Amino acid sequence: MSAPHVLVSGAGIAGIATALQLVRGGIRTTVVERAPEPRPGGQAVDLRGASREAAERMGLMPGISAHRLHEKGMVYVDGRGRSYGRMPVDLFDGRGAVADVEIARGDLNQVLLDALAEADAAAPGLLSLRYGDRIEALVQDEAGVEARFASGGSGRFDAVLGADGVHSATRRLAFGSEERFATRLGGYAAFFTMPTPVGIEDGWFSMRIVPGAMLGIRPDRDPATSKAMLTLRVGRDAALRGDRAAQEALIRRLLSDAGWQAPAVLAAMSAAEDFYFDELARVDVPDLVNARVALVGDAGYCGTPLSGMGTAMALVGAFVLAGELVEARAEDVPAALARYARRIEPFIADGKKIPFGSLERAVPTTRAGAALGRLTTRVMLSKPFLPLITRAFAANATDELPLPDPASAPLAR
Ligand SMILES: Cc1cc2nc3c(=O)[nH]c(=O)nc-3n(C[C@H](O)[C@H](O)[C@H](O)COP(=O)(O)OP(=O)(O)OC[C@H]3O[C@@H](n4cnc5c(N)ncnc54)[C@H](O)[C@@H]3O)c2cc1C
The missing domain is CATH 3.30.9.30 (D-Amino Acid Oxidase; Chain A, domain 2)
Known part of the structure; x- marks a missing residue:
């Protein structure tokens, strides 16, 4: 009986946030990212409701506040x-297009990377973060997953987490072709x-x-x-x-x-x-878990940038997924992943909604x-008309659901 060794594919918001909580929880974690270095860029990301609480419980708010945007x-x-x-x-009781906590996606990625570097320094030897590499093949058996990497190496893991975005290779390898899941x-x-x-x-x-x-x-x-x-x-x-x-x-x-x-x-x-x-492209994967492989962030649930909730869902998903794995022994990984999928389900159903309808309505x-x-x-x-629209925004709000409470929520040591 031992703690699991986890492989994360993708070092975007979902991948780094998951790795951060895993390393803080004492879990050996390997991250492979296809890009040669951290990817900057991206628009302002709204944090409200559950995603803001996840950021708070992960101890990220001081870093986020330092990079906060002040949109009017x-x-x-x-x-x-x-x-x-x-x-x-x-306007709209703070539920409009601009939230009170906003940070550029690239800055949030950096805040997460800084926190991960701190966690790595506090518990050396748990983290391996490799840029310029990706998973090429995955083979599962009862007791683990064998991964082969493009760089030529291979490894055996207790869990593999696909945090590799809308065009996830992990999803293709373990769940099926993109066409089955993307609209x-x-x-x-x-x-x-x-x-x-x-x-x-x-x-x-x-x-x-x-x-x-x-x-x-x-x-x-x-x-x-x-x-x-x-x-x-x-x-x-x-x-x-x-x-x-x-x-x-x-x-x-x-x-x-x-x-x-x-x-x-x-x-x-x-x-x-x-x-x-x-x-x-919207991504709907009916079951986020296939035995020891699970999807987190856009790889498993994406409402397109029009939903405005991609990063919020990635943070919440990472918080819950890592929280379930940290408490699990290697042999309990499939049950821990299944708990993650159950807990996150109502939140992602809500987060994938496009406020006020569709692309057709937004762009004539x-x-x-x-x-x-x-x-x-x-x-x-x-x-x-404002009172009417305020009520409509409240009815459409995607930030009302509480943060799902995982088995554990490791913080910085
Ligand atoms: C550079 C960038 C800019 C963005 N800008 C915006 C924006 O302005 N507005 C918006 O709404 N959304 C934007 N997004 C998407 C947004 O970041 C996500 O919707 C949200 O944060 C969820 O993140 P994620 O980690 O699940 O996916 P992503 O942010 O897509 O991250 C996935 C990561 O996995 C890596 N990856 C992909 N394939 C592989 C593979 N085979 N092996 C290993 N790694 C792989 C990617 O390089 C990326 O770093 C952007 C994403 C990126 C990467």
Whole structure:
């Protein structure tokens, strides 16, 4: 009878948060990340409700507070930059598009990496974190999982955790092809850092909607830079996968008449080092566990960036999953993983919802549709309608569920 040895695939938010809690709990943990180094970038991440509590119970709040963004709210603008609707942070009882605790995804990843380095220093020998490597094959038997790595080595583990994102290789190897679990929403999302454009309203998340595209510019921690965020409503095109030039060409086409800050966004796009582009795909895996292999974060549950809950779900999932494993002996791993899946289920069903509907509602494809969207936003955010909309936000809130309580919640020593 011994403590398990755990393999984690992916060093994003889900992977690093899981590894952090495992190492704190005294579990030998190997993490393999395909990228050669930590991946920076990403938009502001909202922490509210259960995800905020998970961050608190993991002792992450001091680090998060040091990197906290101070957004004033969201403002909708037209082609000349004139605002036609405004949602300050405290509107809708704090349940609107901007939460009171916000941190850029890359900064949160760094806060987690710093905490992991501390945990590693406090308990040397438990953690092996390997960039530039990935799992190539997995074979399970009653007592463990044999993994073969692209780097040539192999190893035997008591549990393998797939934290390798929407296109998870762990999921493909242990559960089945991506097509079984991913639902394409009919569009793409792109994010990158850009110099803060002249004339942008300081501290506000500004949003412009044109036929086929939603363009947002969000404040960064450094006032000299901002985050550009694009949601594109176009049919699936296999040629876009992995082809940055084709991705940029699509964005240029859709923003050609957008006015406002679109020229500044397009001018900055090609130089962006953290340019991120992916298809909008929801991930539903009916059973997150296959014996000794489990999925956490986007690999197992993803409501697309439109849900705004991906990182929140990854943090909560990591907290619960590691909490179950820390109490388990090697032979109890399948039961511990099954408890994780049960505990997390209600939370992820809620977190995958897209607030107020769908991509179709958020991004119209015609000029008339975009004009109607502007009118609706203006009316909804006008004084007489606010009480009604506040009630609708409360009914749609995805932050009401309590944090599932795992068997254990190790903290920094
Ligand atoms: C660079 C980056 C920027 C992002 N920006 C945004 C954003 O602006 N807005 C938004 O809503 N969401 C964004 N996301 C997605 C968001 O981070 C996730 O939805 C959420 O945090 C859940 O994280 P995750 O760890 O489950 O998945 P991810 O964040 O996707 O992390 C998965 C990790 O696994 C690694 N990986 C992939 N395949 C393999 C493999 N075969 N073997 C080993 N490692 C592998 C990836 O390199 C990545 O580091 C971004 C993700 C990344 C990686």
